[in-house]
Amino acid sequence: xxxxxxxxxxxxxxxxxxxxxxxxxxxxxxxxxxxxxxxxxxxxxxxxxxxxxxxxxxxxxxxxxxxxxxxxxxxxxxxxxxxxxxxxxxxxxxxxxxxxxxxxxxxxxxxxxxxxxxxxxxxxxxxxxxxxxxxxxxxxxxxxxxxxxxxxxxxx
Amino acid sequence: xxxxxxxxxxxxxxxxxxxxxxxxxxxxxxxxxxxxxxxxxxxxxxxxxxxxxxxxxxxxxxxxxxxxxxxxxxxxxxxxxxxxxxxxxxxxxxxxxxxxxxxxxxxxxxxxxxxxxxxxxxxxxxxxxxxxxxxxxxxxxxxxxxxxxxxxxxxx
DNA sequence: GAAGATTGCGCAATGA
DNA sequence: TTCATTGCGCAATCTT
Numbered sequence: 001x002x003x004x005x006x007x008x009x010x011x012x013x014x015x016x017x018x019x020x021x022x023x024x025x026x027x028x029x030x031x032x033x034x035x036x037x038x039x040x041x042x043x044x045x046x047x048x049x050x051x052x053x054x055x056x057x058x059x060x061x062x063x064x065x066x067x068x069x070x071x072x073x074x075x076x077x078x079x080x081x082x083x084x085x086x087x088x089x090x091x092x093x094x095x096x097x098x099x100x101x102x103x104x105x106x107x108x109x110x111x112x113x114x115x116x117x118x119x120x121x122x123x124x125x126x127x128x129x130x131x132x133x134x135x136x137x138x139x140x141x142x143x144x145x146x147x148x149x150x151x152x153x154x155x156x
Numbered sequence: 157x158x159x160x161x162x163x164x165x166x167x168x169x170x171x172x173x174x175x176x177x178x179x180x181x182x183x184x185x186x187x188x189x190x191x192x193x194x195x196x197x198x199x200x201x202x203x204x205x206x207x208x209x210x211x212x213x214x215x216x217x218x219x220x221x222x223x224x225x226x227x228x229x230x231x232x233x234x235x236x237x238x239x240x241x242x243x244x245x246x247x248x249x250x251x252x253x254x255x256x257x258x259x260x261x262x263x264x265x266x267x268x269x270x271x272x273x274x275x276x277x278x279x280x281x282x283x284x285x286x287x288x289x290x291x292x293x294x295x296x297x298x299x300x301x302x303x304x305x306x307x308x309x310x311x312x
Numbered sequence: 313g314a315a316g317a318t319t320g321c322g323c324a325a326t327g328a
Numbered sequence: 329t330t331c332a333t334t335g336c337g338c339a340a341t342c343t344t
Binding site: 067070071073074075077078079081082 | 330331332333334
């Protein structure tokens with residue numbers, strides 16, 4: 001997953017993979033969508049020019065076809081994986097988003113609890129102060145509801 | 157982006173497209189994998205550079221090449237986007253993961269704060285109880301360090 | 313209904 | 329050598 005080079009030797013502008021069966025006058029041409037590789041080929045063998053020992057680069061070569069088929073299979077497999085991975089990643093995003101919301105909800109809850117406790121504390125503190133120091137003109141009595149009930153906020 | 161049909165017209169082993177929408181200019185019903193036996197062709201020669209008016213399906217056609225080129229461009233563009241999107245999604249995953257950790261840290265912090273406050277509360281409560289009811293044999297004195305200082309945990 | 317966008321597929325080069 | 333990846337062009341579809 002690194003190089004970005006591609007000489008692209010093949011394909012002339014006519015679109016055909018360069019490697020055309022050049023001297024071929026009549027390729028039987030069997031299409032048959034052959035969806036199933038069926039492992040062993042063997043199906044209608046219509047291989048053309050009966051020559052035999054081709055260099056591994058001969059398009060007519062048996063070996064060539066075998067290699068191509070194998071590669072095509074590998075490519076398919078690789079692409080399937082790639083696609084699956086993409087789906088998984090997308091799924092992961094969704095899961096993380098949910099988790100995030102869950103965590104944020106929890107934070108809101110904890111913050112609220114904390115706020116309540118702090119308020120109670122302040123109230124107590126006031127009561128204590130009143131008890132200890134009733135010297136003020138205003139004797140011990142109902143404290144006015146404090147306005148701001150949020151002590152120090154947690155950092156961040 | 158839903159249907160996933162693919163008649164798979166494919167190319168014959170030599171890499172040449174099997175389908176030659178030749179002489180087919182109709183609205184297209186269905187193009188069955190119609191294999192075109194090259195037999196119809198004279199001794200081997202693709203349409204000579206005769207004139208201009210090709211059915212738009214002629215490989216030699218100027219229009220054909222233009223269409224191909226445009227499509228190749230579009231394909232490239234589309235694939236680039238696709239790739240970029242994948243990267244973005246991956247990036248998103250990373251961001252969400254970070255966010256998650258941040259949130260969890262905050263939760264730990266808040267939980268700790270809460271725990272401390274609750275402990276203080278319990279202690280106060282005890283002191284209060286002692287003050288109000290000094291009838292016990294043990295008079296008001298230093299309270300033993302409580303062991304477990306964690307009140308109820310927050311729900312969820 | 314033509315132009316652009318997508319998608320499956322095979323090929324070849326290259327990576328591991 | 330074999331398999332895995334990846335860029336590329338083609339053609340069929342799908343979307344505008």
